[in-house]
Every structure is written in C-alpha cells, then in structure tokens.
Amino acid sequence: MGMKVMSTSRPTIYIKAEQNVELQTEDVCVKDIAKIMCGDPNTLAKVKAIRLHRFKEGQPKRQVISLLKVIEEIDKVCPGADVQSIGEPAVMVERIDVDRHKGPVQTMKLIFVALVSFFGTSFTIMAFHNDIGINDVFTKIYEMVTGNVGDGYGILELSYSVGLAVGIIVFFNHIGGRRITKDPTPIEVEMRIYEEDVNKALIETADREGKTIDVS
16 A cells, blocks of 8 residues: 655745835835745735834934845745745835925925026036137138138027037937937936946945844
C-alpha cells in the first residue's frame, strides 16, 4: 500500500518597490512603498498591512527603508514565503503636509517663480545677443543683400524675433497649459533625471551614515 505525500505550497510574493514615496500619514506600510502581487488573497492582505515605520514628532521627515527589512518583516508574518523583488533595493519615504486648498501664499509663490523665470530668461537672451553682436550681424547681412545701410528695425529683425518665439514654443512643447505633442518636454526629462540623482544620493548618504532601516 503506497503512502501519500502531502505537499505544502509556498506562496510566492512579488514586490515592486518605488524609489521615492511621499506620504501624509504617520504609519508606513508595505502597500505604501511597493506594489504587491500574490496568488493568495489572504497572504496579499497580510503583506500589505505590515507596518514598517512610524514617523514621530521631532524626528526627521525622511526615512530610507531597505528592501531586506521589508522581506524580513514579511517572513515574520508569512514564514516560508517566496519573496521576489523586481523593484528598487531601497525606498526613500518622505512625510509631507499638503494643503489641498490653494491659498494666497501658494499664489504669491507661483507669481514670484513666473516673474523670475520670465525676466531671467529675457536677460539671458539679451546678454547672449549682446555678446555675439547680433545687431552688427543683421546690419552686415542687410548691407550684403540690399546694398543699403539698415536702420536696425527691418524685416530681418522681425523675422528673427518671431522665429525665436516659435522655436522656444516648439522646443518646450507647450503653448500656455497645452502640449503640442504627447512627448515629454525637455524640462520634464531633466527634472526626472535630477529627481532620480537626488534620490540615489539621499539613499546612499543614509546608508553610509547608518540611518537606513535595515535588517538586524
């Protein structure tokens, strides 16, 4: 008479951790810093509810959590589970206080940034044109084409001004608040690269200073 061998299946848990997470709550759970997938609904619910950290008053609003710590906490709740990580090795969590209602302070900040950007860009363009002597260039071209001395206010200057404005609009892919195409703008690309570099630097700094929430 043969013996029946009962096999116990180990639940497989897939974790895709984010590099940077912003929260408005004190408690940091697994579901807040990563996307979780598991075939067992009960296991999935348990993993999502695991608390990893709690922000307290007077403590830093930023905290780096190692994924090894996440796996350690999951193993405590679901012993023997097969955890597969397909995301970042560490997550920087930042607690923020967001006022959903726009007030005069936010409006003033927006106006200030808009004015600085406008006048700063205008000054940069004028300084560049003065540096290369754009007026002399236009005068020489006008004399070569017409044989007459230009007064500095002609079709050449007008065409250049219009072309400069159109070129800026096309390059930045925006007209007011509307996109020309669906492609990301150069500023958005640079901001994403800058954000990733800052996150990596903060995570590495926390790891070197021993401030990362890691395995014991």
